[in-house]
Amino acid sequence: MGHIVLTVERIDQVMPFYVDVLGFKLSDFALRPFKAYFFHVNARHHSLALIETGTNGIHHLMMELFSLDDVGQAYDLAQGEEGRIGATLGRHTNDFMTSFYAYTPSCFMVEYGWGGRNIRPETWTSMELEHGPSLWGHDRTWLPPEQRAEAREMRLKAAELGVRQPVQVIKGNHELMAGTCPWWDMTVRAAE
Numbered sequence: 288m289g290h291i292v293l294t295v296e297r298i299d300q301v302m303p304f305y306v307d308v309l310g311f312k313l314s315d316f317a318l319r320p321f322k323a324y325f326f327h328v329n330a331r332h333h334s335l336a337l338i339e340t341g342t343n344g345i346h347h348l349m350m351e352l353f354s355l356d357d358v359g360q361a362y363d364l365a366q367g368e369e370g371r372i373g374a375t376l377g378r379h380t381n382d383f384m385t386s387f388y389a390y391t392p393s394c395f396m397v398e399y400g401w402g403g404r405n406i407r408p409e410t411w412t413s414m415e416l417e418h419g420p421s422l423w424g425h426d427r428t429w430l431p432p433e434q435r436a437e438a439r440e441m442r443l444k445a446a447e448l449g450v451r452q453p454v455q456v457i458k459g460n461h462e463l464m465a466g467t468c469p470w471w472d473m474t475v476r477a478a479e
Contacts, residue, residue, distance in 0.1 A: 289349035289384075289403060290333050294340040298324055301337065311335055312408060315381050317416040320430065320437040325381060330405040332382035347373070347388060347396035353460060355385060355401045362399075365389045374398075377424020380416050380445070383452045388425075396429075402455045418445040422452065 295301050305311045311326035314333045325333035365371045373396040374388035386400025419441030
């Protein structure tokens with residue numbers, strides 16, 4: 288299991304419980320197109336997130352897989368059922384997860400993904416997600432039309448600005464290609 292996202296009436300009323308009582312640390316937050324706060328307890332970018340919706344409940348559970356192909360094949364299966372997709376295939380700005388969301392028979396969603404990010408909790412500094420929750424994709428069918436349009440504009444702006452992130456893989460789950468990649472070489476040099 289990757290993480291859980293809860294819907295809450297007001298984030299400021301429940302955050303002290305998770306931070307002060309349970310010891311979660313803030314990873315980052317988004318104020319647009321909806322208010323969301325992400326928390327970690329270990330090296331996983333986030334194990335808990337809170338979305339302010341005006342109601343209390345479970346938004347989704349996230350399941351992380353070993354293979355990107357498993358995610359894609361499950362996406363094909365989920366698309367075969369009308370109304371099953373809660374968010375299209377996409378990639379998050381904060382944990383770099385490539386995933387999609389599917390509605391369960393219990394009316395909450397499961398995020399099915401691959402390639403989650405680890406952080407160094409002892410040196411991590413939280414920040415606002417200025418480019419929204421996703422680099423690309425994740426068109427959220429559950430959002431009202433105006434927030435859905437705002438999320439799309441944020442994704443298009445991130446693309447226009449050239450926002451990119453490296454793919455996160457675990458040992459044994461990749462092969463290095465021969466050759467060079469000018470974009471990647473430039474990105475590595477800029478980070479040094």
